[in-house]
Amino acid sequence: PGQQVAPPVDFRGRAGYVIATAPTRAELVETLDRAAALIGFRLRQPQARPASTHPLVDRAARETRSTVEVGGVAIGPDTFTLVAGPCAVESAEQTIEAARMAKAAGAVLLRGGAYKPRSSPYGFRGLRADGLRILAEVRAETGMPVLTEVVDSRDVELVAGWADMLQVGTRNMQNFGLLEAVGDSGKPVLLKRGMSATVEEWLLAAEYIALRGNSDIVLCERGIRTFEPSVRNTLDLSAVLLAQARSHLPVVVDPSHAAGRRELVRPLARAAVAAGADGVMIDVHPDPASALCDGPQALTSSDLSGLAGQLEDWAALAGRLPRQLLDPERGVVR
Amino acid sequence: PGQQVAPPVDFRGRAGYVIATAPTRAELVETLDRAAALIGFRLRQPQARPASTHPLVDRAARETRSTVEVGGVAIGPDTFTLVAGPCAVESAEQTIEAARMAKAAGAVLLRGGAYKPRSSPYGFRGLRADGLRILAEVRAETGMPVLTEVVDSRDVELVAGWADMLQVGTRNMQNFGLLEAVGDSGKPVLLKRGMSATVEEWLLAAEYIALRGNSDIVLCERGIRTFEPSVRNTLDLSAVLLAQARSHLPVVVDPSHAAGRRELVRPLARAAVAAGADGVMIDVHPDPASALCDGPQALTSSDLSGLAGQLEDWAALAGRLPRQLLDPERGVVR
Amino acid sequence: PGQQVAPPVDFRGRAGYVIATAPTRAELVETLDRAAALIGFRLRQPQARPASTHPLVDRAARETRSTVEVGGVAIGPDTFTLVAGPCAVESAEQTIEAARMAKAAGAVLLRGGAYKPRSSPYGFRGLRADGLRILAEVRAETGMPVLTEVVDSRDVELVAGWADMLQVGTRNMQNFGLLEAVGDSGKPVLLKRGMSATVEEWLLAAEYIALRGNSDIVLCERGIRTFEPSVRNTLDLSAVLLAQARSHLPVVVDPSHAAGRRELVRPLARAAVAAGADGVMIDVHPDPASALCDGPQALTSSDLSGLAGQLEDWAALAGRLPRQLLDPERGVVR
Amino acid sequence: PGQQVAPPVDFRGRAGYVIATAPTRAELVETLDRAAALIGFRLRQPQARPASTHPLVDRAARETRSTVEVGGVAIGPDTFTLVAGPCAVESAEQTIEAARMAKAAGAVLLRGGAYKPRSSPYGFRGLRADGLRILAEVRAETGMPVLTEVVDSRDVELVAGWADMLQVGTRNMQNFGLLEAVGDSGKPVLLKRGMSATVEEWLLAAEYIALRGNSDIVLCERGIRTFEPSVRNTLDLSAVLLAQARSHLPVVVDPSHAAGRRELVRPLARAAVAAGADGVMIDVHPDPASALCDGPQALTSSDLSGLAGQLEDWAALAGRLPRQLLDPERGVVR
Incomplete structure (x- = not known):
């Protein structure tokens, strides 16, 4: 020049x-x-306003916040989505029972872990391929689309062949090969926030997925690691608000893994709705005391029904459309 | 033996x-x-179940959770209390204007700092005794009881002579001499959680006050210090639930100081109601841009009115009584 | 213009x-x-380089880093100071015994708490005025100057009448009235870092003291609160380096309160010397098992002697002068 | 019964x-x-003493702490190992120059990243396979064995074919598929602590590797995430001590990534030696200002030489054997 x-x-x-x-x-x-x-x-x-570090998922990339569709179920700013299911798929019986509990309470998306990331190599790490088959059977019976975690880039193709939505867990939020693999999978992705990730890092992780051409990403806040010993993690609702303000992606909340204690799940789920979250994801188990994974945080059937009833009222107050206004054919908001 | x-x-x-x-x-x-x-x-x-480390404030000490009365205003499990006012008393004009905004929106207790704890000795540290006089004038005009912070044990007698409720701030949660002094003052106390205090330490701090014969204690969650740089503090609603489960004291939430950003205050306040908090405390200022302290988090008049309207609906859904059911003479629940 | x-x-x-x-x-x-x-x-x-937020304690305020003198003992960049003593003064016997242990090992400044800040109001809170008298007797017998904590602004005058150096503890780092009171006392001050204070906030707290005309301030890093459950606090040696780079004040390290476990005290003390700390402060007790406060972190006599011998070698390697080169009359470096 | x-x-x-x-x-x-x-x-x-949750890496599993050998270089309790090299392999020229700097200063193991995990998908992510070839050439020229990171389980076989030691980075500490893959690789593994992992979780991650029959594991502390904004991470030396006490594995320290600031690297490295770490790993770069990754923390040649000279003295004081006492044939301590 x-x-x-x-x-x-x-x-x-x-x-x-x-x-x-x-x-x-x-x-x-x-x-x-x-x-x-x-x-x-x-x-x-x-100076021009600094360019976004994550242009694809940036709020400025779309006129309105996005709605992600998973097997006919909408997750986004107009509705409120209840995801529920067992932390881990332990058997066909336990999974179908948990799914029925979830469906009866009004959940529209089934969560269930076939591959479980466990701090200890001696823990129950999931039924793996067998678990995927169980989930598929339960989907066939209940009609609920299935969300399940994938923990290794080598498993993405297999898991994507069975699931409706892939979950990337908190420990893998910066497993960049996995992020790219789920980006390539063509399936919607639920991306949990790393347990000590900043909101900026979370959105950058989403950008990894979006860069592979996959924008069907739902963010999930599940608590952060703090000094407080009485809870497993500290639920951070301000991160939900920041993520919604800075990106166009839906953001849901997992109060079960945040608190790690059953009695906190319901009030934290209500708080998530009131803060403006686009959905909540709840652990349920037909018999929490015998659960192979995270039993202390699982709700029972009546717990969940009670919660779901409350959530409907709270979501309506938050301006979310009731489910019956969703187009049953396209799964998105009319 | x-x-x-x-x-x-x-x-x-x-x-x-x-x-x-x-x-x-x-x-x-x-x-x-x-x-x-x-x-x-x-x-x-x-082994007997271990005795509580804080028997006086322990949940087991009372049949029901407590209601604390402040100048005719009830804070407790049956109602939902909106506290609002300026972060700092800057002048008579600014304080009366902020108080009118607060009252118009439905706030029933006025907050305002005459003594401000500031990280820097060069910051505005409040009008001190002059600020107390302004608060008293504003109370006379608006009829709202006044909550104000006391930051030094030597000031307790003076401040207690003017205020209806004494606030112990986050930096002083373990200033044990101050805790005992406010315990001796005979005035209701609002005890903020230390910015890195566990729930256990918070309740032990309340026990210091209760041990002086003063059980009129309201706990206030105002965010904890974490690694997230986008907010001043991270609001911790699970701590509200734990504090309510372990003690009989009312627990309110200060979303303004937690977030430090105006746009997060409203959704976090709604979340606090939904989680089951007994009230919220909101910073307001007639002209946030000129505020001497914490302007970026202060709501303006219309912000606050909008929020207050929402809170009424949300509080009703949470099973809290509307204000008109409170006995106007005694300020407690009929 | x-x-x-x-x-x-x-x-x-x-x-x-x-x-x-x-x-x-x-x-x-x-x-x-x-x-x-x-x-x-x-x-x-x-833009001019931004002015320091803490001009009086800023590194730029002095040509060289400061040496603070306490009753003939120097703490500063040329020497390495071993402070030792019991966490709490429990009795005349226990204190004199601990002081003898400290002196025999080479400690030159005696620490001992007469006023103890305790999380629980039911804990042992110190012998208070009686403890001050014991410390004075022990000083008379051993010739060691005495460092003791003051926890309330109302006690400063009394404590300053007996002690050679006043300690402001971690819970009071932002008790601004106390900071000003010790600033007015004319006594050297040891200012512990708040358990979740940034380095900037720590230096601002020191500025409060300096603004009252008292620059005889020694900073003390004692560990910060993190998510790690195996230690009481996490010792943060990078904060020592940052504090030395940004201020002219000496910085010492308290590995006993940081770790809260005896077996970590010695290696962390060595690490502090190697990082460049200006001294260490060690808890000792003639009978840790019977200590009324923090017994698990107290060293015994032989532990301390072993450590002191090592510290001398490590300090020499760090370029610190041996004690015999200190001028015995003026207590500062020849 | x-x-x-x-x-x-x-x-x-x-x-x-x-x-x-x-x-x-x-x-x-x-x-x-x-x-x-x-x-x-x-x-x-x-009750029997509870069994270790990580029996293979537990301290009780071996009579003495382990020494891991990497291409003739020993890492363990008797020696002190200096690892150095560029954060990222950027070119053949930059890598050979950095390696010469490292070797001249006394480093015995070359670190260099061919695969870089980056928070942003737009950052420089390494030369990948080309970087491995460069590292192999540099090894041939300098004789230094090579440590390089692997970030995806699918890459382990390829990387293990070129490298002498595989690094699992902080973001992948709980990428369990990767842990098992490096366990299967037959190569020694350097396992960095997750940025918010407890010591227990760190050792459980090591157990994943050991369960595949690979006990050649070196732990590496690299700082944890805290609230302090002045450093990238907070170096946690107490975790080094706890890891050494609870496991038989060598533990080294990476002060470069902990501090993220060049001027803190040397004193923190010295502190690591004094605390008892089994080695340190230092970033070097011939021209830090032009580095594609983490330039602000890289030492230059003279920085590193100065540090290495100091480390030798400090390591001797810590009772570590000088390098010349290592058996050149077997790479382990005579």
Whole structure:
């Protein structure tokens, strides 16, 4: 740009005038800069608002916040989605029973883990491929689409063959190969926030998925790690609000994994609705005491029904459409 | 106890019998213990459930959760209390204007800081005694009782002479001399959670106040310090639930200081109601841009009115009584 | 400034020239700014480096880092100071015994708490005025100057009458009335970092003291609150380095309160020396098992002697002068 | 066990006696339990010390702490290992230059990232396979074995074909498929602590690797996420001590990634030696200002030489053997 020939500046203003000339634009800028320095100023180029670090998922990328469709179920700003199911698929019986509980209470999407990430290698790590088959059977019986976690990039193709939506868990939020693999899978993705991830890092993780051409991403806040010993994690509802303000993606809340304690799940779920979350995801189990994974946080059938009834009222107050106004054919809001 | 003479044990059970004898109770226990060791067992005393570390404020200390009355205003499990006012008392004009905004919106208790704890010694630290006088004038005009912070044990007597309720701030939650002084003051106390205090430490701080004979304590969650840089603090609603479960004290929420950003205040306040908080405390300012303290988090008049309208609906859904059912003479629930 | 008459700008540069004129300086600036806008630029005033938020304790306030003298003992960049003593003064016997242990090991400053801030109101809160008298007797016998905590602004005058150095504890780092009171006391102050305070907030707290005319401040890192359950606090040595880089104040380390476990005290103390701390402060107790406060972190006599021997070697390697090079009359470095 | 015929208990003690009889062992236990209840006691079976949750890496699994050998280089309790190299392999020239700097300073193991996990998908993510080839060339020229990160389970076989040691980074500490894949690789593994992982979770992650038959694991502390904004992460030396006490694995420290600031690297490295770490890992770059990744934390050549000289003295003081006492043939300590 320094080689451009520059027309002189000849400016008549409200109260004075400026004449400036130099052979090239670069030299003209330099000359004006030095002239300005005589009266204590320098030249600068006005800064454009900084570009988003995550342009694809940025709020500015869409006119309205997005609705993601999963097997006919809508998750987005107009509705409120209740996801429920067992933390882990332990057997066909336990899974179908939990799914019936979930459906009876009004849940529209079934969660259930076939592949479980466990801190200890000696823990129950899921039925894996067998679990996927069970989930498919339960979907066939209940009609509920299925959300299940994938924990290794090598498993994505297999899991995507069975599931309606893939979950990336908190421990894998920055497993970038996995993010790209689920991005390539063509399936909607539920991306949990890392347990010590900033909102910025969370959105950057979503951008990894979107960059592979997959924008069907739902964010899920599930609590962060703090110093408080009485809860498993500390639910962070301000992160839900920030994520909704900065991206166009739906954001749901998992109060079960946040609190890790059954008695906190219902009030935290209500708080999530009131804050404006686009849905909640709840652990249920027909017999929490015998659960192979996270029993202390699972709701029983009556717990869940009670909660679901409340959520409907709260969601209506929050301006969310009741389910019957959703188009049953397209799964999106009429 | 070893000196007690012990009657022998002579036990005939369902299937067998035991005879044991020794001169003293201690020796009898020792003898039985050693006999049990022959078959791989030891004797132990069944543990009583551990006593509460904070018996006076413990949930078990009262049949129902407490209602605290402040100048005719009730804070407790049956109602929902809206506290509002300026972060700092800056002038008579600004304070009366903020109080009118608060009252018009339905707030029943006026907050306003005459003594401001500030991280920097160069910040605006409040009008101090002059601020107290302004608050008293504003109370006279609006009829709203006044909540104001006290930051030093030496000021308690003075501040208690003017205010209806004393606030102990997050930085002073473990200023034990101050806790005892407000306990001695005879005034109701609002005790904010320390910014990195566990729920247990918070209740122990309340116990300091209660031990001086003052049980009119309201707890206030105002966000904790985490790694997230986008908010001033992270609002922790699970702590509200834990505090309500473990103590009989009312618990309110300050979403303004938690978020530090105006646009998060309304949704977080709604979430607080839905979670079951007993009230919220909101910063308002007639002209946030000119505020001497925490302007970015202050709501304006129309913000606050909008919020208050919503809160009424949400509180009703949460089973809280509308204000008109409160006894206007006694300020407590009919 | 807009009313100033402005001489015209008449600039001949390396490659071009500028002529600009307007009646006043403000109009001249405006005119040049609009002219610059024609080629895509604006005028700005070069920003000075931002002033320190804590000018009195800022590193820039002094040519070299400060040495603080306490009853003839130097704490500062040339030496390495071993502070030791019991967490709490429990009795004359226990205190004198602990002091002898400390002195025998080479400690030059005696710590001991007469006023103990305790999370629970039912804990042992110190012998208070009786404890001060015991400390004075022990000083008379051992010749060691005494550091003791003050927890309430109302106690400062009394405690300052007995102690050689006042400690402000982690819970009181933002008890601003107390900071001002110790600033007024004329005694050197040891200021512990708040358990979730940023380095910036720590230095601002020190500025409160310095603003009262008292610059004899020693900072003390004692661990921060994190999610790790295996230690009481997480020792943060990078904060020591940052505090030394940003302020001229000496910085010492308390590994005993950081770790809360005896077996970590020695290696963390060595690490503190190696990082460049100006001293360490160690809990000792003649009989840790019977200690009324923080027994699990107290070293015994032989532990402390072993540590002190190591610290001397490590401090020498860190370029710290041995004690015999300190001027015995003035307590500062020859 | 209830069906066992039980001999009667007939016990004569120091001061008394017990006779107890019942047909079966279970009934005998029940009878004695009920007899004990008469004097306020119950029977219990003494608890064995709880088994380790990570038996393979537990300290109790070996008589002495382990030494891991990497291409002739020992990492373990008797020596002190300096690992250095560029954060990212950017080009053959930059890598060989950085390696020469590292070797000249005394580093014995070369680190360099061919696969870089980056928070943003738009960041430089490494030369990948090309980077591996560069590392192999640099190894051939310098003779230094090579440590490089693997970020996806699908890449392990490829990376293990080129590298001497595989690094699992902080974001992948709970990427369990990756842990198992590196466990299967037969190569030594450096396992960084997750940025918000407890020590327990870190050791459980190591157990995943060990369960695949690979015990050549070196742990690496690299700072944790806290509220302090002035550093990238907070180095946690107490975690080093806890990991060494609870496991037999060597533990090294990465002060470069912890601090994220060049001026903190040297003092934190010294602190790591003094605390008892088994080695340090340092970022170096021939031209930090132009680095594609983490330039602000990279040391230059003279920085590193200065540090290495100091580390040798500090390591000797910590009782670590100088390198010349290592057996050049076997790479382990004579």
